[in-house]
Amino acid sequence: xxxxSLETPVPVVDLDIVEANLKRMQDYCDAHGLALRPxxxxxxxxxxxxxxxxxxxxxxxxxxxGEAEVMADAGLDDILISYPLVGEPKAERLAALxxxxxxxxxxxxxLALETVARAARHGHEIGVLVEFDSGNGRTGVTSIDGVVExxxxxxxxxxVRFDGLMNYPVSARSGEILRDLLPRLKAEGLEPPVISGxxxxxxxxxxxxxxxxxxxxGTYIYNDRMTVGAGHARWEDCALTLHVTVISRPRPDLAIxxxxxxxxxxxxxxxxxxxxxxxxxxYPGAKLHKMSEEHGMVDLSACERKPQLGERLRVVPNHVCPxxxxxxxxxxxxxxxxxxxxxxxxxxxxx
Amino acid sequence: xxxxSLETPVPVVDLDIVEANLKRMQDYCDAHGLALRPxxxxxxxxxxxxxxxxxxxxxxxxxxxGEAEVMADAGLDDILISYPLVGEPKAERLAALxxxxxxxxxxxxxLALETVARAARHGHEIGVLVEFDSGNGRTGVTSIDGVVExxxxxxxxxxVRFDGLMNYPVSARSGEILRDLLPRLKAEGLEPPVISGxxxxxxxxxxxxxxxxxxxxGTYIYNDRMTVGAGHARWEDCALTLHVTVISRPRPDLAIxxxxxxxxxxxxxxxxxxxxxxxxxxYPGAKLHKMSEEHGMVDLSACERKPQLGERLRVVPNHVCPxxxxxxxxxxxxxxxxxxxxxxxxxxxxx
Numbered sequence: 177x178x179x180x181s182l183e184t185p186v187p188v189v190d191l192d193i194v195e196a197n198l199k200r201m202q203d204y205c206d207a208h209g210l211a212l213r214p215x216x217x218x219x220x221x222x223x224x225x226x227x228x229x230x231x232x233x234x235x236x237x238x239x240x241x242g243e244a245e246v247m248a249d250a251g252l253d254d255i256l257i258s259y260p261l262v263g264e265p266k267a268e269r270l271a272a273l274x275x276x277x278x279x280x281x282x283x284x285x286x287l288a289l290e291t292v293a294r295a296a297r298h299g300h301e302i303g304v305l306v307e308f309d310s311g312n313g314r315t316g317v318t319s320i321d322g323v324v325e326x327x328x329x330x331x332x333x334x335x336v337r338f339d340g341l342m343n344y345p346v347s348a349r350s351g352e353i354l355r356d357l358l359p360r361l362k363a364e365g366l367e368p369p370v371i372s373g374x375x376x377x378x379x380x381x382x383x384x385x386x387x388x389x390x391x392x393x394g395t396y397i398y399n400d401r402m403t404v405g406a407g408h409a410r411w412e413d414c415a416l417t418l419h420v421t422v423i424s425r426p427r428p429d430l431a432i433x434x435x436x437x438x439x440x441x442x443x444x445x446x447x448x449x450x451x452x453x454x455x456x457x458x459y460p461g462a463k464l465h466k467m468s469e470e471h472g473m474v475d476l477s478a479c480e481r482k483p484q485l486g487e488r489l490r491v492v493p494n495h496v497c498p499x500x501x502x503x504x505x506x507x508x509x510x511x512x513x514x515x516x517x518x519x520x521x522x523x524x525x526x527x
Numbered sequence: 528x529x530x531x532s533l534e535t536p537v538p539v540v541d542l543d544i545v546e547a548n549l550k551r552m553q554d555y556c557d558a559h560g561l562a563l564r565p566x567x568x569x570x571x572x573x574x575x576x577x578x579x580x581x582x583x584x585x586x587x588x589x590x591x592x593g594e595a596e597v598m599a600d601a602g603l604d605d606i607l608i609s610y611p612l613v614g615e616p617k618a619e620r621l622a623a624l625x626x627x628x629x630x631x632x633x634x635x636x637x638l639a640l641e642t643v644a645r646a647a648r649h650g651h652e653i654g655v656l657v658e659f660d661s662g663n664g665r666t667g668v669t670s671i672d673g674v675v676e677x678x679x680x681x682x683x684x685x686x687v688r689f690d691g692l693m694n695y696p697v698s699a700r701s702g703e704i705l706r707d708l709l710p711r712l713k714a715e716g717l718e719p720p721v722i723s724g725x726x727x728x729x730x731x732x733x734x735x736x737x738x739x740x741x742x743x744x745g746t747y748i749y750n751d752r753m754t755v756g757a758g759h760a761r762w763e764d765c766a767l768t769l770h771v772t773v774i775s776r777p778r779p780d781l782a783i784x785x786x787x788x789x790x791x792x793x794x795x796x797x798x799x800x801x802x803x804x805x806x807x808x809x810y811p812g813a814k815l816h817k818m819s820e821e822h823g824m825v826d827l828s829a830c831e832r833k834p835q836l837g838e839r840l841r842v843v844p845n846h847v848c849p850x851x852x853x854x855x856x857x858x859x860x861x862x863x864x865x866x867x868x869x870x871x872x873x874x875x876x877x878x
Contacts, residue, residue, distance in 0.1 A: 183616050183878045217820060239821045259821065262774045262785075262837055265534050284775050287837050314822050315775045315783050423613045424635050424666040432666050434613075438852050439877050442793040449795075469568060469848055470590045470610065470877060471665050486613055486638050497820055501789050502853070504875050524855050526790050526821065527534045 177514045179507070180488060184421040185435035187499060187506045188490075191515065193415035194224065194397055201379065201396050202232045208383040213237050213256055215374065215394030218497045220522035221506075222250030224397065235278070237374075237392045241269045242525025244277075250521070253277040256305070258342060258374070258392060260288035260315060267294035274300035282307045282342040282372075284317050289329055289336070296335030303339035304330050305372060308357070310343055310350040320357050327366045340368030344392070345375030351386035358387075377406040400496035401455050405445065411457060416499065416506070417490040418454070420472065425485045431474040433489060436467040440491075441498035454491040459483060464491065528865045530858070531839060535772040536786035538850060538857045539841075542866065544766035545575065545748055552730065552747050553583045559734040564588050564607055566725065566745030569848045571873035572857075573601030575748065586629070588725075588743045592620045593876025595628075601872070604628040607656070609693060609725070609743060611639035611666060618645035625651035633658045633693040633723075635668050640680055640687070647686025654690035655681050656723060659708070661694055661701040671708050678717045691719030695743070696726030702737035709738075728757040751847035752806050756796060762808060767850065767857070768841040769805070771823065776836045782825040784840060787818040791842075792849035805842040810834060815842065 179188060205212040211234040216225050225236050225247055235254030238244040244255045253276065260283050261270060273279050274295060280303035281292050289304065296302045306326045309316030317323045323341070330338040341357075343350045350373065361367060373388035376395040382388055395402075398416040399409040418439060424432035445451035453464040453472070461478035472491075476482045483489055493499045500506070501523050508515040530539060556563040562585040567576050576587050576598055586605030589595040595606045604627065611634050612621060624630050625646060631654035632643050640655065647653045657677045660667030668674045674692070681689040692708075694701045701724065712718060724739035727746040733739055746753075749767040750760040769790060775783035796802035804815040804823070812829035827833045834840055844850045851857070852874050859866040 183614075185877055260774045262772055263534075284777065285836060288774070309777060313781070313817070314777075314819060314824060316777060318777050421613055423611045423639065426635065426660060426665075426667060426669050430664070435877065437792070437794065437849055438875075441788070442795070442849070443788065444793070444795075444800075466664070468665060469852075473665060485636060498788055498793070501820075502875060502877075524789075524853060526536055526786065 179419065179509055179512055179514050182419065182507055182514065184419050184488060185439045186419050187416055187503050188419050188509050189398070189416050189506050190509050190511070192510050193413060197397055197399060197413060197415060198228055198231050201393060204380055205391055206232065210382065210388065211390040213372070213390050213392050214397065215239070215258070215392050216243060216247060216522065218394035218397055218500060220500050220520045221518055222247055222252065222521055223518060225250070225252055234390065240525055240527060241266060241273070242527050243522040244273055245269070246522040246525060248273055248277045256280040256282070256372070256392070258282050258344070260284055261291045262287050263291060264294065267291045270295035270302065271298035271300070274298070274302055279303070280305060280339055283326070284315050286326070286329060289326070289333060292336050293333045301335055301337055303337045305339050305342040305370065306330070307342040308353060310347055310353055312344060314344070316343070320353070320360060323357055324360050324364060327361060328364065331366065338366060340370035340372065342372040343374070343386070346373035346378065346382050346386050346388060348385050354386055376403055377408050379408070395497060398496045401492050401494045402445065411455070411492065414492045416496050417492055418499070420489050420491060422483050422485055422487045422489065429475060429477040431462070431476055431483055433472040433474060434470070436469050436471045438469045439499070439502060440467060440472065440493050441495060441502060442467065443495035443498060445494055454493050456489055456491055458489065530770065530860055530863055530865050533770065533858055533865065535770050535839060536790045537770050538854050539768055539770050539860050540749070540857050541766050541860050541862070543861050544764060548748055548750060548764060548766060549579055549582050552744060555731055556742055557583065561733065561739065562741040564723065564741050564743050565748065566590070566609070566743050567594060567598060567873065569745035569851060570748055571851050571871045572869055573598055573603065573872055574869060576601070576603055585741065591876055591878060592617060592624070593878050594873040595624055596620070597873040597876060599624055599628045607631040607633070607723070607743070609633045609695070611635055612642045613638050614642060615645065618642045621646035621653065622649035622651070625649070625653050630654070631656060631690055634677070635666050637677070637680060640677070640684060643687050644684045652686055652688055654688045656690050656693040656721065657681070658693045659704060661698055661704055663695060665695070667694070671704065671711060674708055675711050675715060678712060679715065682717065689717060691721035691723065693723040694725070694737070697724035697729065697733050697737050697739060699736050705737055727754055728759050730759070746848060749847045752843050752845045753796065755843070762806070762843065765843045767847050768843055769850070771840050771842060773834050773836055773838045773840065780826060780828040782813070782827055782834055784823040784825060785821070787820050787822045789820045790850070790853060791818060791823065791844050792846060792853060793818065794846035794849060796845055805844050807840055807842055809840065
């Protein structure tokens, strides 16, 4: 069976490109003495997580408990949840995970610490990282005093272990904060065993920006139009492409493809909606300028050669992580050879 | 079990609001002699499709074969696929559907007609509607001559039946086109048995805009921030809300909720990204100004009273259809009473 016989729309993952992407990041981490703890949010597939470990990764990162449960079911046993967990049901589930995997959780507030502490009362020690914000305006403690205070609270809490610090995304500002923060923690006897940094776009500059010891990256396994746009990858490093079909050619300069926002997601490029929703390697001038749920509108006015009605096209999506999360399964390939379908086992596990 | 004990994030569908929304649209259609053929793209749940039929709908509309297969599996037996199908595998699946349901398909090009014709060769007649474009720039024949030509081709094709016309969304322009088109078709002996129009935002004005005989609407069952924004519904008509938890309060004016673009989808309001991604009925001033995949950043600067860390919030999403498509299941409720979980059986069926 070859790729051209797969029904469209279908996400196709080239395992040769995956392998090269994984090795490149592992080599970078090895060269700079960084532990690699890949974020599975991008692929959500246990077999790919196992491959990351085989190549040298220290463990994995998940954003949600539901993802961690899928990975633990598949035998992954060293998991960081890089997300504050809040509430009794989350504590129960974290406790169940801690019985079968080495668990760490990042927190940025006392209620999240309480959740981890509740989980730890079931008898398995759980590691805690304090997340600090370096300007992203998302989760993360926003002051050095706040980080120190939370680290002290962790030390004072039974059953949990202060494992260090976490930050996303790593930037020059992360380095500045750490320069001030690390002496403060050392003075308290709270030297962080781990300093975890994340973010694919600047991953290969991590060693220049901040003294992190562990790197959490997700998108690097597949890459996408955004990582290419950021100069982190080339088109040939994009492992996941959407294979689609031209189902209508209502005007000479317009092609309609059989995939819209329910396949591509609606993430827009940093430059705004005007930049379109995907890149067509065989038709670089084609612009996926508009999508409805199941239709993609492709402006062909900048194409000399134009795709025909019924033609199959390949598209690199803007942001690959939500594309995985929309698909129940992906097709694995090596070059043009179809290798079978694989379930995106942790898709939709947002709880 | 009450709603407050459900783990977040979770989409909750209030069946009392659903019922009122369904009745309101059915009443409108009955009052104006329109057949209602609801689009299941919004809910993707067979039980809700059956309820639409019980209340008087003529049949259902699906966008993709995969959705139609799920619905046919559940016993729905009168299905319009409002989407051009292209290729041999689609023909095979359409033929299989035609063995167990009355099938219609809309087309806008000869290759899509060929697909239906191939399916019909398996022995079951299939109805065909010609889609015309009234300015949406999506699928649809763009000239009156083109529509007439395609209708003639349908008549000349064995096993398929010319069932009429389709248009999305219905507008005043649709009415103008039909004024010119209908006499042309009549002169050819091709009077359309069905003129199918679609689109929730202007649904209640359909009878003023164009002589359609059948209405395809989807979003009206749940409503969302866009239909409220368009003046079609009130906040209390929004049947699906996302229940989320405040997992971090890094700054006085910022709350982080446990749901981002992998729960809300990233659809932006017609006014642009500045309008945010959801509406908080209990905190009308709160603005979901930014999302990452699993985090929602809520600006509280316009709120006098502000939600606390750990608090549960309810959010009306911008566009509800892709929200359903992200969820494996939704919680059904009546008011505050939890009624059980229901699988979103046709989610992700984009093929």
